Amino acid sequence: MANDVASLGAAMHPWGKWGRNFVEYGVQAANDALDDAGLAWKDIQLIAGGETVRNGYPGFVSGAAFAQALGWTGVPVVSSYGACASGTQALATARAHILAGMCDVALVVGADAAPKGFFAPTGAGNKADPDWLRFHLLGATNPIYFGLWARRRMDLYGATQSDFAKVKVKNSRHGLENPNARYKKEVTEEAILSSALVSDPLHLLDICATSDGGAAIVLSSMEYARKLSTDPVRIRAISTVTPQYPSDVIEMPNFATDSAHSVPSPDTSFRDSIAGNAYEEAGLGPEDMSMAEVYDLSTALELDWYENIGLCKPGEAEKLLNDGDTTIGGRVPVNPSGGLSCFGEAIPAQAIAQVCELTWQIRGQAGARQVEGATAGVTANQGLFGHGSSVIVSK
Amino acid sequence: MSNQKNRVPAVEGWFVADGEAALLGSQCNECSSYFFPKETFFCRNPACRGSEFKEVALSQRGKLWSYTNNNYPPPKPYMAPDPFVPYIVAAVELDKEKMVVLGQVVSGVEIADLKVGMEMQLVLDRLYEDDENEYIVWKWKPVTEGN
Numbered sequence: 001m002a003n004d005v006a007s008l009g010a011a012m013h014p015w016g017k018w019g020r021n022f023v024e025y026g027v028q029a030a031n032d033a034l035d036d037a038g039l040a041w042k043d044i045q046l047i048a049g050g051e052t053v054r055n056g057y058p059g060f061v062s063g064a065a066f067a068q069a070l071g072w073t074g075v076p077v078v079s080s081y082g083a084c085a086s087g088t089q090a091l092a093t094a095r096a097h098i099l100a101g102m103c104d105v106a107l108v109v110g111a112d113a114a115p116k117g118f119f120a121p122t123g124a125g126n127k128a129d130p131d132w133l134r135f136h137l138l139g140a141t142n143p144i145y146f147g148l149w150a151r152r153r154m155d156l157y158g159a160t161q162s163d164f165a166k167v168k169v170k171n172s173r174h175g176l177e178n179p180n181a182r183y184k185k186e187v188t189e190e191a192i193l194s195s196a197l198v199s200d201p202l203h204l205l206d207i208c209a210t211s212d213g214g215a216a217i218v219l220s221s222m223e224y225a226r227k228l229s230t231d232p233v234r235i236r237a238i239s240t241v242t243p244q245y246p247s248d249v250i251e252m253p254n255f256a257t258d259s260a261h262s263v264p265s266p267d268t269s270f271r272d273s274i275a276g277n278a279y280e281e282a283g284l285g286p287e288d289m290s291m292a293e294v295y296d297l298s299t300a301l302e303l304d305w306y307e308n309i310g311l312c313k314p315g316e317a318e319k320l321l322n323d324g325d326t327t328i329g330g331r332v333p334v335n336p337s338g339g340l341s342c343f344g345e346a347i348p349a350q351a352i353a354q355v356c357e358l359t360w361q362i363r364g365q366a367g368a369r370q371v372e373g374a375t376a377g378v379t380a381n382q383g384l385f386g387h388g389s390s391v392i393v394s395k
Numbered sequence: 396m397s398n399q400k401n402r403v404p405a406v407e408g409w410f411v412a413d414g415e416a417a418l419l420g421s422q423c424n425e426c427s428s429y430f431f432p433k434e435t436f437f438c439r440n441p442a443c444r445g446s447e448f449k450e451v452a453l454s455q456r457g458k459l460w461s462y463t464n465n466n467y468p469p470p471k472p473y474m475a476p477d478p479f480v481p482y483i484v485a486a487v488e489l490d491k492e493k494m495v496v497l498g499q500v501v502s503g504v505e506i507a508d509l510k511v512g513m514e515m516q517l518v519l520d521r522l523y524e525d526d527e528n529e530y531i532v533w534k535w536k537p538v539t540e541g542n
């Protein structure tokens with residue numbers, strides 16, 4: 001297809017709390033991705049960095065920080081920030097350069113060293129900063145938003161805390177044998193339900209942690225890739241959509257939704273449009289997917305994504321989970337990597353990490369967590385302030 | 396007995412801070428879209444180039460869209476009392492404006508008292524206090540018999 005590019009090399013720095021500079025994680029992932037592609041740093045024609053704004057000055061210039069650490073080669077650089085969607089922004093920018101014929105091969109890197117505990121706003125005392133104001137006026141932490149979405153599933157669809165816990169049980173099993181996962185331990189439903197109730201109905205173990213980690217992808221034109229590989233994995237679509245006005249689901253860090261008073265709500269909600277746009281570009285549908293990697297900030301949110309990426313109708317996600325459809329061995333495994341549940345958020349790396357997982361799965365290199373016969377997969381992710389993020393990867 | 400503290404809005408211009416509680420939003424003069432917090436420079440309706448707005452008091456009642464709580468002290472700038480008091484946050488859908496607005500729920504209400512779709516009423520309540528002032532914010536309260 002006209003918009004295909006190759007995922008030629010994929011690598012991650014293991015997630016954890018390593019206490020080092022984020023550049024180190026990015027450089028290791030970059031070098032391993034280059035090795036995976038059979039290329040050297042000097043072969044790269046564009047470096048694209050996914051960045052984070054929490055880590056001070058070096059975080060603002062991630063692409064150049066990685067390039068300097070790998071050794072200046074004069075290669076063009078882009079740095080992308082889209083919060084949790086930063087990685088997809090970097091991938092999309094690199095792809096656009098390749099599809100426009102401006103380069104043949106690009107290195108996309110994201111890495112983070114996360115602070116401890118709850119994310120807190122950085123705009124100290126800035127009364128015009130909605131992120132600062134939501135903490136000050138409402139105490140609206142990130143788990144507050146996760147809790148609102150989770151409770152709505154319970155009251156609307158009859159979901160239970162036990163359903164939510166089962167998402168974590170599944171993901172903890174998926175991540176057991178993943179060498180890059182931070183948490184490689186089976187978690188029982190009882191352990192989840194007896195962990196601290198943070199934001200009712202969500203327990204501590206329903207909510208993902210924050211981690212250090214890195215991920216990198218070598219992206220190239222299909223023509224370039226075929227010189228190095230007989231059957232390169234293809235990136236079929238990248239969606240970076242924004243919401244359509246009026247967006248009627250309350251999202252971080254907002255105080256209110258848009259008003260649908262003068263303009264009716266769009267037929268497709270923002271979250272439905274994220275993967276929807278990618279399916280459209282790829283000419284594929286949910287029925288073509290062998291698996292999905294979705295943004296499980298909370299267990300309950302993973303269930304929302306089943307519906308948003310079209311695996312089932314609204315209100316049917318709990319059934320899909322409980323029937324085992326989304327477990328490895330089931331019809332369409334979700335988060336075979338273990339998801340954020342086993343990794344934690346390393347913000348600029350996580351959307352790239354999802355593409356690494358799909359690349360390895362499609363090559364048949366996922367070891368004990370291999371999805372048998374995987375031919376195609378979709379990622380879904382969402383960055384603060386309306387950054388949609390979805391990538392479709394296939395044979 | 397302690398002196399009466401000044402009642403100060405925790406944020407200026409977002410709500411009516413005396414008497415009957417009401418959130419202050421803005422409405423586009425061109426297309427009538429509502430915004431909260433106030434939009435004052437440009438209309439966010441993509442089909443509208445409006446740049447003039449009037450300040451409007453939003454509906455004081457709405458239907459509960461969802462709710463949750465926080466059982467652990469969040470980081471600053473939330474001014475958590477010591478000892479910490481858990482609080483509920485509600486998302487309430489205003490019927491006329493067709494928008495969902497967040498707010499804390501007044502103390503004394505439990506999660507088990509709430510249900511999506513319930514009627515909620517806006518009230519003024521204390522957010523935190525220091526030596527001189529009591530800082531006031533809007534909160535939601537379930538509508539029950541008699542209020």
Ligand SMILES: [Zn+2]
Nearest residue numbers: 423426438443
């Ligand atoms: Zn307007």
